[in-house]
Amino acid sequence: MRAGAAQTTIRTEQDMSTFKESAIKDGDRIDAADIPNALTRAPFTYADGATQVFTSDGRTVYTERGKPSPGEWKVDDDGRFQSFWPPSEYTTYDVSWIAGPDGEAVGIKFADPNRGTTFDGRYTPGLT
Numbered sequence: 001m002r003a004g005a006a007q008t009t010i011r012t013e014q015d016m017s018t019f020k021e022s023a024i025k026d027g028d029r030i031d032a033a034d035i036p037n038a039l040t041r042a043p044f045t046y047a048d049g050a051t052q053v054f055t056s057d058g059r060t061v062y063t064e065r066g067k068p069s070p071g072e073w074k075v076d077d078d079g080r081f082q083s084f085w086p087p088s089e090y091t092t093y094d095v096s097w098i099a100g101p102d103g104e105a106v107g108i109k110f111a112d113p114n115r116g117t118t119f120d121g122r123y124t125p126g127l128t
Contacts, residue, residue, distance in 0.1 A: 023103030030095045030108065032079030038095070038108055039073065039081070044121030051127060081110070098122065 030038050039054040046052070050064040054073060060083070062069045071085040081093045091112060098107035098120060107122040 024097045024099050024105055025103070026097065026099040027109070028097045028099075030097060032075050035075050035079075035081055035095060038097075038105070041105075042123040042125045043127040044107065045124040045127065046119055046121055051124065052121060053127075 036056065040056050044052045044054075048064070050062060052060060052062045054060045058072050058074055060071045060073050062071065069085065071083055073081065073083050076082045076092065081095045083089075083091050083093070092114075093110040093112055096109045096111070097105050098109055100106040105123070107120060110119045110121065112118070
């Protein structure tokens with residue numbers, strides 16, 4: 001899964017702890033205002049072993065088989081997650097929560113409605 005351009009909302013650590021404590025349901029759509037915190041709270045690991053880190057300045061690095069690919073991300077005007085991978089790959093995703101057994105967020109499901117593909121990114125705290 002790749003991601004891309006500048007984010008539109010920056011939230012504080014206090015904002016993040018508020019949504020972190022709220023119980024969520026698996027498959028709940030992530031509100032546009034919460035997408036930046038959802039993406040930047042921890043690095044992701046995907047089923048194929050690839051990893052991805054999102055930063056609050058709208059940058060991301062996707063690493064597959066040890067090869068990093070830098071990109072950009074943003075929340076578009078319709079409140080959807082959008083990624084950009086140079087030189088010209090733009091993709092918009094619907095994003096929803098992956099919930100653990102106690103209603104805690106353990107990752108994000110990225111769904112590309114145009115291609116019909118999904119990618120599950122699991123939070124991997126401590127990954128660099």
